[in-house]
Amino acid sequence: xxxxxxxxxxxxxxxxxxxxxxxxxxxxxxxxxxxxxxxxxxxxxxxxxxxxxxxxxxxxxxxxxxxxxxxxxxxxxxxxxxxxxxxxxxxxxxxxxxxxxxxxxxxxxxxxxxxxxxxxxxxxxxxxxxxxxxxxxxxxxxxxxxxxxxxxxxxxxxxxxxxxxxxxxxxxxxxxxxxxxxxxxxxxxxxxxxxxxxxxxxxxxxxxxxxxxxxxxxxxxxxxxxxxxxxxxxxxxxxxxxxxxxxxxxxxxxxxxxxxxxxxxxxxxxxxxxxxxxxxxxxxxxxxxxxxxxxxxxxxxxxxxxxxxxxxxxxxxxxxxxxxxxxxxxxxxxxxxxxxxxxxxxxx
Numbered sequence: 001x002x003x004x005x006x007x008x009x010x011x012x013x014x015x016x017x018x019x020x021x022x023x024x025x026x027x028x029x030x031x032x033x034x035x036x037x038x039x040x041x042x043x044x045x046x047x048x049x050x051x052x053x054x055x056x057x058x059x060x061x062x063x064x065x066x067x068x069x070x071x072x073x074x075x076x077x078x079x080x081x082x083x084x085x086x087x088x089x090x091x092x093x094x095x096x097x098x099x100x101x102x103x104x105x106x107x108x109x110x111x112x113x114x115x116x117x118x119x120x121x122x123x124x125x126x127x128x129x130x131x132x133x134x135x136x137x138x139x140x141x142x143x144x145x146x147x148x149x150x151x152x153x154x155x156x157x158x159x160x161x162x163x164x165x166x167x168x169x170x171x172x173x174x175x176x177x178x179x180x181x182x183x184x185x186x187x188x189x190x191x192x193x194x195x196x197x198x199x200x201x202x203x204x205x206x207x208x209x210x211x212x213x214x215x216x217x218x219x220x221x222x223x224x225x226x227x228x229x230x231x232x233x234x235x236x237x238x239x240x241x242x243x244x245x246x247x248x249x250x251x252x253x254x255x256x257x258x259x260x261x262x263x264x265x266x267x268x269x270x271x272x273x274x275x276x277x278x279x280x281x282x283x284x285x286x287x288x289x290x291x292x293x294x295x296x297x298x299x300x301x302x303x304x305x306x307x308x309x310x311x312x313x314x315x316x317x318x319x320x321x322x323x324x325x326x327x328x329x330x331x332x333x334x335x336x337x338x339x340x341x342x343x344x345x346x347x348x
Contacts, residue, residue, distance in 0.1 A: 002120060002137070005144040007031035008287060009135060010151055011158060013040075013119050014105065015058075015273055016259025017151030018112040019280030022061055025116065027288040034117060035137060037124035037152075041106035045172055045241035047198060047205050048101040050094050054274040058104075061111065061277075068107045069097040073200060075182035078337075080326035082188075082228055086334060091342050093183065099174060099198050099205035125157040130255055147287050149256040151280065154242040158261040162248035168193065168270055171222050171240040172207035175233050179204060187326065189225045192317045197229060206231065209270055211313075212242065243270050247306060250299040251292040256283045258295075264302060268309035268316070275302060 008024060010017045013036035021034050036042075050058070055065050076090035096103050113119055124138045128148070136142045150158025154167055179199045186195035193209035208225050210218070222238060247263035250256065258264065258279040265272030282298035285291075315321055329337050 002033065002123075002141050002143055006033045007145070008033075008147045008149065009143060009145040010034045010149040011125055011135075012036060012151035012153065012156065012259070012261070013109055013112075013121075014044075014151060014153070014259060014276065015108055016261075016264065016276035016280040017149065018108055018117065018119075019061065019277040020149050020151060020258055020284045021117045021280075022112055022115060023281045023284035024288060027284060029284075029288060030116075032118060033143070034112070034119045035123040035125065035135075036119055036121050037138075039121045040109045041102050043239075044101040044105060045170060045239050046101045047099055047172060047196060047207055048096050048104055049198075050104070050273060051092050051271070054271075054277075055094060057274045057277040058108065061108075062115075063108055063111050065094065065104070068103045070094040070104070073181055073183050073198070076341075077182065077184045078326070078330060078341075079184050079186040079197075080188050080322065080330075084184075085326045085330035086337055088338050088341055090183065095183075095198060095200055097201060097203075099200055099203055100172075125152075128157065130253055133254065145254075147254050147256065149258060149280075149283055149287075150261045151257075151259045151276075152261055154244050154260045156261060158255075158257055161252060161255065162257065162261070162263070163246075164242075164244065164248075166245040167212050168209055168243045168245050168265075168267065169212040169218060169240055170207060170209045170243060170270060171218060171238060172205055173222075173226075173233070173235060173238045174203060174205045175237070176202055177204035178202070186229075187322060189228070190221060192313070195225055211245065243272065245310075247299055247303040250279075250283075250295045251286070256287065256292075256295060258283045262299060263306075266309050267306055268313045 013034050076088040077084050078086045127136045134142050134144050152158050181200050184197040189195035190210035192211035195208040198205045243265045244260050244263040245267045259276035264275035264279045282295045286294035
């Protein structure tokens, strides 16, 4: 049963929203509500990889990532134009038993609830009046608030306050397999993105990303991608999601944005978990201190970092550059490529 009013209402119970709630509780807040349109455990279009820094961000809240079944996969291969260019010893990328986010998100949700966070599942936003400080949920319940935080993803209710014309798309398909464990990162599969083929304990996750073009037939692109890998399987389970390609406005009045709703996702790698958790913590600190500049500063730092990633992306996806990287760099400069991937990606 929802109350009529709360100090802070958080829309979305993903890592960003729950981080915000738990950080607020750490800082002394107690009158909180997290509203989540789905019911846990919920599915998520994400391969669920986490890096060392992301692992530490979750552990800061007391989550045992290893307890969620996460482990390092030894083999990490770079594939270009369907040819293996380099094999790298994986030192930074952890994956879960189902190669998605189900266990991780569910464990973080359970942790939040056990820490006294009130989460209303199957509760979607129907309308929001920023001037009146009210939000109406499915079932017709209207709640008033002092602060509201949108942590509901790239195209959630909060997206109507942001410019989301620029975005990336990610698609994936999970199916049983007898392939050996390993991670293949595949380039040349989409115009401005990458693919992956990840196998762990009898499951395979095939995925593909691209800078979204509304005129492109992405189902056909994915089917062609599968064919190029020599994989024949039922694609009826294919699903997709958008990720942001730019950092939006962090605060509008008493309305805060975190996670993908803010744009907390690296446009080059589409890595967003650590930034989602970080933006949630920053929003909590801003609300507790009545100082929105705290979240503004976090967003500005992301904007600067992601501007560099966007520039690298534009250069990296030029065909001559990829030819040099994979046909020259992976042949002549193997130690440098290994160092660059492990050093660069492990920082995400």
